[in-house]
Amino acid sequence: MFAVFKIAMRALRRNILRSFLTMLGIIVGISAVIVGVSMGTGAKAEVDKRIASMGQNLLTVMSGNMSRGGVRGGFGMQPNLTLADYEAIRKEISGITAVSPEVRTQGQVAAGNQNTSVQVLGVSAEYLAARSWNLSSGDNFSETDVRNANKVCLIGATTAKTLFGENVDPVSQVIRIKGAPFTIVGSLEAKGSGSFGQDQDDIILMPYTSAMKRLSGDTRLRSFFVQAATPQDIADVQAQLTDLLRQRHQITEGKDDDFMVRTQQETSDFFNANNRIMTILIGFFAGISLVVGGIGIMNIMLVSVTERTREIGIRLAVGARGRDVLLQFLTEAVLLSVLGGVLGIATGYWLAPLLTKFAEFPTLISNTSVALAFTVSAIIGIVFGFFPALKAARLDPIDALRYE
Amino acid sequence: MSAPVIQLEDFRKTYTSGEVEVHAVQGVTLAIQPGEFVAIMGASGSGKSTMMNTLGCLDRPSSGRFLFDGVNVGELNRDELADLRNRKIGFVFQGFNLLSRTTALENVELPMLYCRPGIRGSVQRDLAEKALALVGLADRAEHTPSQLSGGQQQRVAIARALVNQPKLLLADEPTGNLDSRTSIEIMGIFQQLNAQGITVVMVTHELDISRYCRRVVVMRDGLVRSDEPVKDRLLATEELATLDAEQKAVQLA
Numbered sequence: 001m002f003a004v005f006k007i008a009m010r011a012l013r014r015n016i017l018r019s020f021l022t023m024l025g026i027i028v029g030i031s032a033v034i035v036g037v038s039m040g041t042g043a044k045a046e047v048d049k050r051i052a053s054m055g056q057n058l059l060t061v062m063s064g065n066m067s068r069g070g071v072r073g074g075f076g077m078q079p080n081l082t083l084a085d086y087e088a089i090r091k092e093i094s095g096i097t098a099v100s101p102e103v104r105t106q107g108q109v110a111a112g113n114q115n116t117s118v119q120v121l122g123v124s125a126e127y128l129a130a131r132s133w134n135l136s137s138g139d140n141f142s143e144t145d146v147r148n149a150n151k152v153c154l155i156g157a158t159t160a161k162t163l164f165g166e167n168v169d170p171v172s173q174v175i176r177i178k179g180a181p182f183t184i185v186g187s188l189e190a191k192g193s194g195s196f197g198q199d200q201d202d203i204i205l206m207p208y209t210s211a212m213k214r215l216s217g218d219t220r221l222r223s224f225f226v227q228a229a230t231p232q233d234i235a236d237v238q239a240q241l242t243d244l245l246r247q248r249h250q251i252t253e254g255k256d257d258d259f260m261v262r263t264q265q266e267t268s269d270f271f272n273a274n275n276r277i278m279t280i281l282i283g284f285f286a287g288i289s290l291v292v293g294g295i296g297i298m299n300i301m302l303v304s305v306t307e308r309t310r311e312i313g314i315r316l317a318v319g320a321r322g323r324d325v326l327l328q329f330l331t332e333a334v335l336l337s338v339l340g341g342v343l344g345i346a347t348g349y350w351l352a353p354l355l356t357k358f359a360e361f362p363t364l365i366s367n368t369s370v371a372l373a374f375t376v377s378a379i380i381g382i383v384f385g386f387f388p389a390l391k392a393a394r395l396d397p398i399d400a401l402r403y404e
Numbered sequence: 405m406s407a408p409v410i411q412l413e414d415f416r417k418t419y420t421s422g423e424v425e426v427h428a429v430q431g432v433t434l435a436i437q438p439g440e441f442v443a444i445m446g447a448s449g450s451g452k453s454t455m456m457n458t459l460g461c462l463d464r465p466s467s468g469r470f471l472f473d474g475v476n477v478g479e480l481n482r483d484e485l486a487d488l489r490n491r492k493i494g495f496v497f498q499g500f501n502l503l504s505r506t507t508a509l510e511n512v513e514l515p516m517l518y519c520r521p522g523i524r525g526s527v528q529r530d531l532a533e534k535a536l537a538l539v540g541l542a543d544r545a546e547h548t549p550s551q552l553s554g555g556q557q558q559r560v561a562i563a564r565a566l567v568n569q570p571k572l573l574l575a576d577e578p579t580g581n582l583d584s585r586t587s588i589e590i591m592g593i594f595q596q597l598n599a600q601g602i603t604v605v606m607v608t609h610e611l612d613i614s615r616y617c618r619r620v621v622v623m624r625d626g627l628v629r630s631d632e633p634v635k636d637r638l639l640a641t642e643e644l645a646t647l648d649a650e651q652k653a654v655q656l657a
Contacts, residue, residue, distance in 0.1 A: 003517055003525070014505065314501050317462065318515040318564070319490020321483045397462045401501065 008332040011304070012339075019336060022300045025293025026340030026380065027347060029286055030373045034348025035355065036282030037369035042362035043275040051268045053191065055131040057231055058264045061089075061224040061241055079220040080258055085248055086224060093226070093240045095233035098130035102223045103211040109204065111163040111175040118159050120177060120204045122211025123225070128154075130227040138171035138186030141207055149209035153182045156203035157190040180214050182206065234263055290376065293340065294384035301333050301388035312392050313400030326393035333385020334378055341377025345370055407474050409572050409603050410436040410459060414468040417454045428454040430626040431468070438571075441598040442605045443614035443634075446623035453576075455623065456607045460495060460574050461488050473571050490518050494565025496606075498577035500557040502549040508560045509545040512536055515568050535563040539593055555586035562593060566602075573597065575606035579613055585647060591616040592640030616640060
């Protein structure tokens, strides 16, 4: 076996430029696989990081999976969750550490002569802890504030900067939201951009009661935010929530839910679906390039077999069996493609960081993709080297010896 | 007398080239005993190349029987033919047929690559060196064919043919590409090997070369026309001595 390897190595060295050009197709294909997959994994890691920045073990309950007259509305379209649902969840669901309604409304906010349009989020007092969001100054609003729908709020770092300028503590300042005065009780730490790429710090948080009564006027809710105690509890909490809400909404057996409970995992899956499409697309083009590279190898191997017909004749005459010749040429083809694969992997390692540096695209080279690329290149060698090798092995010794 | 190395019984070979059937050999019965030194002669088209390919187990008879060392070659498959060539036949070709850009030593090792069971690398090297020494090329082991003269290349080919200790040394026009002096030297090597008991069969169309053999088979139109022992056999050593003497005389004159 070693002898076969040595012969193949020598044959490739004899035509070093040709060998390299033949490998080029594989090099391009394999490096495209490495870079493409690294983009997919990099983007996924980024999404996971952002999703995790929202907090641990989270579930979202959304309203409005409701079809009316055969028309199915999107989730959150029909605000059919109630405060009573919220109270029931608080009391009856076990294995949760926090639960909060999410009342979203957009509003014009003014302080002094500055004003800005900002997202206002009405939540419970447990919300901050669940999202592991800290205050840079001041305190969270209290349960009493929630009960009394007090006009208090927490301000995001970006909003604070817009309204008060940098390095000014906004705590205890009064701002007008849609004309109503609210006292800032706490200032939120900067959190950076979220999973949608939006600025999570351009926000105002307040008791959900305050948001409903004083801003939106809503009496119903579009979504709840629930935190399970441990990752193991998530599935159970999801089931409990579904059961409870079906019961409360009087949905009979066999009917569709009029709400949706989505886990954080499902949210990340949703975003990663896009990445997967991108990965598949790049993989597809890399695959085409690999096939082209494989055809290049087949082409050169056919040329090589023809050029070396006489050599094959000599080998057959001195007693080489067909399979010895087959193995020799197959080894050569596999060596070509595997060397190309190794060079392609090296090129990928070199290109991926460049992509991150210049295109600011997150990349992450996984061992799996390297192993995959290596295996694929070996398989290409076998597949595309087999036909030329078979052609060599089937030569008639007499004809081969006479070949000029 | 022991069993013949080669036994042909009404051997025929027919090729179809296009729509025409070519009867290359049309019924040859021939036996060659161990230790013989046979020249097969004939003009082109006489069927001697076909004889050669068949005796070398590169091809099988169309009809008739060919026993090689008691084995019916017609019944062997491709792989069995390859093994038979590997173990029992050494080939020497007119065009030497060495692997270019490969050293003499590695050329000689070539048949051992295909031995079953395999031979260890160090043993292969030893045997190849011995075979090269036998043809007087021990000091050229690391030279590639392009660095060797025609005669030296043919000696490498002979060493390659000998390395697996075959039953039969088969030479196809071994002196066809060589000048007369080198031809005699090569015939000298064959005579020397034959004297050690190796069976040699060679195809040639040169009458004076055939006189170094012990038996001459003449073929014409696919049939054996004559088959007789060589009278006045030439000895390469003597011929070389005569040649040297003549050259000296020319130089003196």
